[in-house]
Amino acid sequence: MLENRLKHTFDAIDSAVSRFSYRVIEEKAGVVTVVGDGIAMVAGLQNARADEILLFSQGVRGLAFNLDRDRIGCILLGDTEKVRAGDKVRSTGAVLKAPVGENVIGRVITPLGAPLDGREPVRAERYEPVERDAAPIIERDVVSRPLETGIKSIDVMIPIGRGQRELILGDRRIGKTAIAIDTVLNQKDKGVFCFYVAIGQKSSSTAQLINTLKEKGALEYTTVIVAGADDSPGLQYIAPYAACTMAEYFMERGDHSLIVYDDLTKHANVYRELSLLLRRPPGREAYPGDIFYIHSRLLERSARICDKKGGGTMTALPIIETQAQNISAYIPTNLISITDGQIYLDPTLFNQGHKPAVDIGKSVSRVGGKTQIPAMKDLGGRLKLDYSQFLELEIFTQFGAKVEESTQKTIEKGRRIKEVLKQPLHEHLSLSEQVLIMFAASQNLMAGLHTEEIHSFERELRKKARSTIPELSNKIKGGNRLTEKDKEQMERWITEIIDNFQHNSADATDTGD
Numbered sequence: 001m002l003e004n005r006l007k008h009t010f011d012a013i014d015s016a017v018s019r020f021s022y023r024v025i026e027e028k029a030g031v032v033t034v035v036g037d038g039i040a041m042v043a044g045l046q047n048a049r050a051d052e053i054l055l056f057s058q059g060v061r062g063l064a065f066n067l068d069r070d071r072i073g074c075i076l077l078g079d080t081e082k083v084r085a086g087d088k089v090r091s092t093g094a095v096l097k098a099p100v101g102e103n104v105i106g107r108v109i110t111p112l113g114a115p116l117d118g119r120e121p122v123r124a125e126r127y128e129p130v131e132r133d134a135a136p137i138i139e140r141d142v143v144s145r146p147l148e149t150g151i152k153s154i155d156v157m158i159p160i161g162r163g164q165r166e167l168i169l170g171d172r173r174i175g176k177t178a179i180a181i182d183t184v185l186n187q188k189d190k191g192v193f194c195f196y197v198a199i200g201q202k203s204s205s206t207a208q209l210i211n212t213l214k215e216k217g218a219l220e221y222t223t224v225i226v227a228g229a230d231d232s233p234g235l236q237y238i239a240p241y242a243a244c245t246m247a248e249y250f251m252e253r254g255d256h257s258l259i260v261y262d263d264l265t266k267h268a269n270v271y272r273e274l275s276l277l278l279r280r281p282p283g284r285e286a287y288p289g290d291i292f293y294i295h296s297r298l299l300e301r302s303a304r305i306c307d308k309k310g311g312g313t314m315t316a317l318p319i320i321e322t323q324a325q326n327i328s329a330y331i332p333t334n335l336i337s338i339t340d341g342q343i344y345l346d347p348t349l350f351n352q353g354h355k356p357a358v359d360i361g362k363s364v365s366r367v368g369g370k371t372q373i374p375a376m377k378d379l380g381g382r383l384k385l386d387y388s389q390f391l392e393l394e395i396f397t398q399f400g401a402k403v404e405e406s407t408q409k410t411i412e413k414g415r416r417i418k419e420v421l422k423q424p425l426h427e428h429l430s431l432s433e434q435v436l437i438m439f440a441a442s443q444n445l446m447a448g449l450h451t452e453e454i455h456s457f458e459r460e461l462r463k464k465a466r467s468t469i470p471e472l473s474n475k476i477k478g479g480n481r482l483t484e485k486d487k488e489q490m491e492r493w494i495t496e497i498i499d500n501f502q503h504n505s506a507d508a509t510d511t512g513d
Contacts, residue, residue: 030089032056033071038080038233039277042072042089051131053092058082062089063096063234066278073278075234077112098242100249101125105193108210108224111235111242116226128249130241134300141306146371147258147315150186150428151179153358153421156376156438157384158343159368162192162256162313163304166365167335169320169327170345175356176319178425179343180260181209183317185218186428187258192315193250194222195259197243200229200236200266216426236270244301247314251303254310259302263319264295268331285330296338327362341365354422360387374481375435383417383442390414413444419454420446432473433462439487440494448502457501464497 030045040062048054054062054074060082066073076083077096099113099122108117111130115121143161160166160183168176184194196213198206206226213219223246227239240261247257261267268291275288283289295318302316320335325347327336336342341364350357372380393411396403403411420441423429429437437458440446449457465473472486482490 030054030072030091032083032085032087032089035080035083035085037273037277038076039065039274040074040076040083040089042074043070045072045089045091048072048091051095053094053096055090055092056083057088063238064091065274066280075237075274075278076232077234077238078232080232096130096238096242097127098130098245099124099126100128100246104223104246105221106219106223108226110231111225111227111239125249128245130238130245131297132245132248132301134297135303135305139306139309140303141311142370143304143313143367144371145304145313146368146373146431147183147192148186148190148431149179149183150430151182151356152423152429152434152438153356153360154179154343155431155434156380157360157387158341158358158363158365159372159376159380160315160317160341160365161304161368161371162315163302164341164365164367165299165302165316165318165339166368167318167320167339167342168345169322169332169335169342170357171322171325171347174345174347174350176321176345177209177262179345179356179358180262180317180319181212182426182428184213184222184258184260185216185426187221188216188218191256192221193247193255193257194218195225195243195247195257196222197225197227197240197259197261199227199239199261199263200270201226201262203228203230212426233270233274236267237274240264240267240298244298244314248301251305251312251314252310254305254312256313256315258315258317261298261316261318263321264335265319265321265331268295287330291331292334292338295335299335299338340367354418355425356423358421360384360421361391373431373435373476373479375476376431376438378482379435379438379442383438386410386442387414387417387421390417409444412447413441415451416444416446416449416454417441419451420458422455429462430477432476433465435476436461436465436473436490436494439490440498443491445491445494445498448498453501453505457498460501461494461497469493 030042032040033043034041048064050064050067052064054064056062060076060078062074062076064072065075101124103123107122109115109122113122143163145162147160147162149155168179170176187194206228210224213222225239225243227236243259247259250257271294272287276282280288299316302314304313305311318335320332322332344359344362345357346359390411393407397411420437446454
């Protein structure tokens, strides 16, 4: 009896002390001791928690980042020029949240949901924490559905599945963003909600991208989250996490989303800048030791959820910029190890006019092959092997070396495959059209065509396919495996089109003469 009474007494005292201490600390404001370059040091808020929102006297919000013994390192999320040393700071007890719901679709906003498109404020369905745990393993399922990019070289040889994380990397200005935007444009009428995150980009580049999305009708299903080069480092740092929360909403309700992080090189640089300003110990290349963690916890949130939990997916296309083709640098190797494959763009191919400049040898998809339709899967492995052999043999022809007839045929076939893999910007092909064109390339049916005629022939083939063989096209699109009879029919039909194409080309040449 006595022990029970003592226990109740001690519990009551502890409860009273905790309430008293909490109230005293809450009423006591902190003070800014140091401010500059997007960060502030605050003293006097011993009760603040990590990632808690702090409110400065000018209405500027900050994020508690470093919890030292006698002060808090805070990253500022607003106009940093308003904050001065000696200003009062109060803790809010809240974590940073982002708006989610249908109403964010079709908008251009900041990571915190402020409109940048001149329209009314976003009416969010609710607000969710920017930092969230990834879906547990038990709630995940294998990636089994393709995410169609409409780009031949990717869909055939480096396929991406819904729920996959596929890295896009390469040097500056060789088409990384173009591949991501083409993928977004190709999601029209496919039930995929798209999110594009511009991290540290120039305002002119972002404006041009938004205009492209508007012109192509893609902004109807796309949200653009902007934390530009002129914004505070703190806003650039939280941008990908906030956008991920917005995309996660659709995955959790059973829908499909695609998110493009453009780019994580700038995100890593911003994190390094903030960390050094906050006196975090630098490591390799001055990045702090947890640089791997900031990207792994972001990309791990992309997944395919099991059918029992709704079956939704979130696909991530992080973009990374390399310096002088150095893919073995610190940040690129980190992201290569985190993601499920990479699409590497080669500046040499780009300068030769091969666009998209995808290096088939250095690019890989560790998951997407399981998502390919059977007709595409049958072609992909063979084409990749033929193209790799051609690249090895092509070196000999550069020095004028004579090769035997069989080797020359392999080289000529490879040249036509290389030409087929070229694709104009914003020109997308359906899976059935890609299968027909790649079948013609793999069977060497275009041997009689000059390389400069191939793209004209492609347009003719796509035009005829819609009206001449709709049943075969529907069979390919439906995911049915092609029988030998189907392949024979396809070969006869393509050969007939090639003959007519050559005949018409010859007539046009004679008329011109």
